Amino acid sequence: IDLRRHEGAHPRTGAADVVPVVPIRPQQEPAAREAALALGARIATELELPVFFYGRLTDDGREPRFFRRGGSAGLQARMDAGELVPDRGPTTLHPSAGGVLVGVRRPLIAFNVNLRTTDVEVAQEIARLVRESEGGYPGVRALGLRLPSAGMVQVSMNVTDWEAAALYEIVQRIAAEAEARGVEVAGSELVGLMPAGAAVEAAGSILKIAGFDPSRVLELRLLDDP
Template identity: 45%
Template sequence: MREVIQSAVNVSTSSSAVVQEIVERLAAFEGLKVADYSLDPDHNRSVVTLLGTQKALEAAVPVFFEVAEKYLDIRLHRGEHPRIGIVDVVPFTPWRGVGMEECKALAWRVGEEIARRFRVPVYFYGEAAKRPEHRDLSQIRRGGYEALREEIARIPERFPDVGPCEVHPTLGATAIGARGPLVAFNVNLRTQDVGVARKIAARVREGLQAVKAIGVELKTRGMVQVSMNVLDFRRNSLLEVFRFVALEARRYGVDVAGSEIIGLVPLEALVDLAQVVLGVPDLRVSQVVEHHLTDGF
């Protein structure tokens, strides 16, 4: 069975030209597929989702840094999303024919190469973390690039795992890790009061154990957003998360404008939705035709 690893690479830019150059270069790699990419001007962030083998991903990740080094400068970056660098986060998630141990080893190999070639400080996070304080990505990104720039050389917990104890002049720093499936799920609210979104995000973090949340402005759309990472959709389903945010929004007299998923979503998470919304509690992933077609039929 051919191995498949997913990597949703987060880049601190909303430049379509830069992302397009990355995507075009990646198209030449054997054993690699660009499954999805999206750009958000408010977050000033792009997510390029790759599916591939260990060998292909190991060769492909440096392309992000090569292109970013030509065009982008973290010192000039402004956006709603927390970040420590231009190629901000590189996660590896096992899907088929490979386990978490292989993804951890892949993260370490890629991190060593990025630190060596580009002189970028690298933090290993999630299952690939080599220190307890680096397991949680939000702790690595605490205070963003600006705080890390001042603290990286003088606070031990801010020392990188590999690479120099100073941020790269234009690329900043990067976090590379291994983790299970994650759903980037955002709910938009019909208000321009970002304080409401931040209060709801705090309630999400308190009430839903498997969800990370922040409240941000969507200035280009005249709304605000509860931006979330659902770390375990089996513990907190997308429907549960949506209903939780909608209920909290009603407390402030605010309507939900809609929701969005960034990148890929596991089929199982959508089947869970259908079970409840359609009232089919026994619906199984194995009843979906595409499940069998992608399983080597």
């Protein structure tokens, strides 16, 4: 990706944008922090890109959205004003690659729901209803975005605590709100990986299995056996 020619709807700080190191178990966090710090140093030294730390690598737990505000131009302006200083690397964004966010965080689910309409206000209204900051589901961050090439709009989400907010329930809410506005759900997208527990929970909800948990899934049961 060359930022000088690239166009896209999602907020970003650079071509790679965000590189999380994710401990699967709590006891793995010290190793994850060590790996993330080493990775940030290598990116800054070998690729000569500015690196900003986020999440559990910072004292205040700042998140990627803190850096993405205003896009690449806004990030550079904040750097020029002395508001932001990279944790590693140069103080100027690379012209084609931008900057990189490196952090440590818990597993999250990046999940998008596409709506069969070109009216972005529909997606924005629904995003406001489901995101935590406006009284929606805990740990859910959501934006309403245009998808011009597809002729649709999207509710783009990060579910940062899937145990507190069931993905299936969130998607059902989005579908219901879309239907109330005369809009169909065109499909959904999983970006990257999701925890097995979230998939199992969704399957249990769809099939309406009482007391369903990961230990009832054959492969997961075998993996858990000593």
